[in-house]
Amino acid sequence: MSILKKIMTAVKGGAREIGEFIVDANGTRIFEQELNDAQVHLHRAKQDLTEVMAKQMQSARKMNALKSHIKDHEGFTIKALDQGDESLALEIAEKIAGSEMDLMEQEELHSSFSEHVSRLKGLVKKTERQIKEYERQLSVVKTTESVQKASEAITDNFSATNSKILSARDSLERIKMRQQRTYDRLAAAEELEAENSNVDLEARMKAAGMGEPETTGSTVLDRIKAAR
Amino acid sequence: MNIQDLALRLTDLQSFEGYQFDCQPIPGEVEVLQVTVGDFEELPSYISITDTQVLCVTYLFTEQEVRSDAVSSMMAAMLELNILMPLSAFAKIGTRYVIFGALSVNSGIEDICHELITLSENALEAITVLEEYLV
Numbered sequence: 001m002s003i004l005k006k007i008m009t010a011v012k013g014g015a016r017e018i019g020e021f022i023v024d025a026n027g028t029r030i031f032e033q034e035l036n037d038a039q040v041h042l043h044r045a046k047q048d049l050t051e052v053m054a055k056q057m058q059s060a061r062k063m064n065a066l067k068s069h070i071k072d073h074e075g076f077t078i079k080a081l082d083q084g085d086e087s088l089a090l091e092i093a094e095k096i097a098g099s100e101m102d103l104m105e106q107e108e109l110h111s112s113f114s115e116h117v118s119r120l121k122g123l124v125k126k127t128e129r130q131i132k133e134y135e136r137q138l139s140v141v142k143t144t145e146s147v148q149k150a151s152e153a154i155t156d157n158f159s160a161t162n163s164k165i166l167s168a169r170d171s172l173e174r175i176k177m178r179q180q181r182t183y184d185r186l187a188a189a190e191e192l193e194a195e196n197s198n199v200d201l202e203a204r205m206k207a208a209g210m211g212e213p214e215t216t217g218s219t220v221l222d223r224i225k226a227a228r
Numbered sequence: 229m230n231i232q233d234l235a236l237r238l239t240d241l242q243s244f245e246g247y248q249f250d251c252q253p254i255p256g257e258v259e260v261l262q263v264t265v266g267d268f269e270e271l272p273s274y275i276s277i278t279d280t281q282v283l284c285v286t287y288l289f290t291e292q293e294v295r296s297d298a299v300s301s302m303m304a305a306m307l308e309l310n311i312l313m314p315l316s317a318f319a320k321i322g323t324r325y326v327i328f329g330a331l332s333v334n335s336g337i338e339d340i341c342h343e344l345i346t347l348s349e350n351a352l353e354a355i356t357v358l359e360e361y362l363v
Contacts, residue, residue, distance in 0.1 A: 139280045146258050147283065150276040151321050153256025168289035168355045168362060171270035175352055178267050 003137040007144055028141055035134040042127040049120040056113035059106055066103040070096055229333065231259040231277060237337050238263060244341040268348040271355075275340075282331040284343055286351040291323045293362050302361035309357070315343060316350045327351055 073096045080089035166174070235251040238261075242248070247266040254260040254274070261275040273286045294302055306318040306325075316327045327350055329343045 135280075139278070142278045143281070143283070146276050146278045147285075147321060149256065149258035150260045150274060150283075150285075151324075153254050153258060153260050154262075154274055156256060157254045157262075166270050167293055169293075169359065172352070172355050172359065174270050175268060178269070182267060 003140045007140070028138070028145065031134060031138040031141055035131065035138060038127055038131045038134060042124065042131060045120055045123045045127060049117065049124060052113055052116045052120060056110065056117055059110040059113060063103060063106045063110060066099050066106060070099050070103065073099070229277065229282070231261045231275070234275065234277075234337075234340065235261050238341070241337075241341065244338070245345055247341075247345050249341070249344065263344055265344050265348040268352065271348055271351045273344050273347050275344075277333065280333060282333055282335060282340060283328060284331070284340075284347050285319075285321070285326050285328040286347050288325045288327060288351060288355055288358070289362060290325070294325075295361055295363050298361040302358060305358065305361070309354070313350050313354070315346045318354070327354055 073092050077089045077092045077096065080086075080092060231253060235253055238249040238251050250264045252262040254262055258276055262272045263275060264272045271286055273284050276283050276285075310317050313327070316329045319326050319328050327347065329347050331339055331343055335343075
């Protein structure tokens with residue numbers, strides 16, 4: 001059964017069963033063991049593969065050497081025949097026959113190595129995929145365990161510190177109020193800043209003889225006199 | 229990276245993208261770090277680390293907070309919203325609805341900070357959107 005399916009069954013059974021699943025499936029340990037075995041397997045398969053591939057190369061080299069040996073000696077046979085030395089030609093031909101036997105043997109060996117190599121490569125690929133799958137399943141089990149235990153710790157912590165989890169509505173209201181206060185404060189600060197820079201500007205304008213003229217006793221008296 | 233490392237590095241950061249992090253380790257069989265991001269005090273995120281991933285979870289509400297006649301339509305809405313929510317997904321742990329983000333264990337501190345901020349913002353937005361299904 002897939003690991004998610006097992007967890008689903010536990011989830012349907014309620015929180016207690018998830019806890020039990022974690023404990024008695026002993027999931028983590030079993031999966032870790034399987035993962036370990038698969039890794040040992042993979043290592044061995046790769047070692048075998050390297051060895052067989054080396055043998056395959058060796059036999060290919062031997063085949064090539066035999067082939068060129070045969071080719072050379074075929075040339076020698078023709079040369080002996082051209083020289084009319086039939087017995088030498090026969091002797092060389094016998095040597096060729098021996099080499100051809102060796103070549104056939106070597107070819108058989110080579111093809112059996114090739115077969116072995118492709119079988120081992122398949123095994124390595126399969127094991128690698130299996131390891132990936134075990135790792136994925138292990139991660140599911142570990143996450144289930146961690147989430148379950150973390151949420152227990154959080155709940156315990158709440159009761160231990162006597163704090164309670166607020167309802168979503170209350171949280172929402174509080175956070176929005178706090179955010180509003182922050183915005184208000186920022187807005188107030190901005191306003192203040194604007195006012196300050198205004199005051200600053202006026203002062204500088206006045207210093208430069210611009211803006212509203214200052215009201216003094218004499219300007220008031222002048223105004224009243226003018227109006228009379 | 230383990231929980232202690234993460235707590236130290238988060239605390240060391242003066243601020244990230246304008247937010248500050250407040251860390252509180254929670255004792256237990258599995259190490260959990262409670263992190264509050266800036267103004268999101270009521271919506272803390274909980275971080276736990278496994279061999280393969282860093283899990284950040286924020287609790288939204290409990291089963292009891294959902295109107296009994298609205299459960300299936302709320303779940304349908306959650307599925308619709310799931311893929312649209314950046315970096316987070318809806319889930320359920322026991323009787324609690326949550327949103328969570330999972331990161332690779334090889335994530336850098338900046339990725340985790342970014343995830344935490346996004347998670348808090350998403351949580352607030354998710355509750356705002358799903359409020360109509362709550363009692």
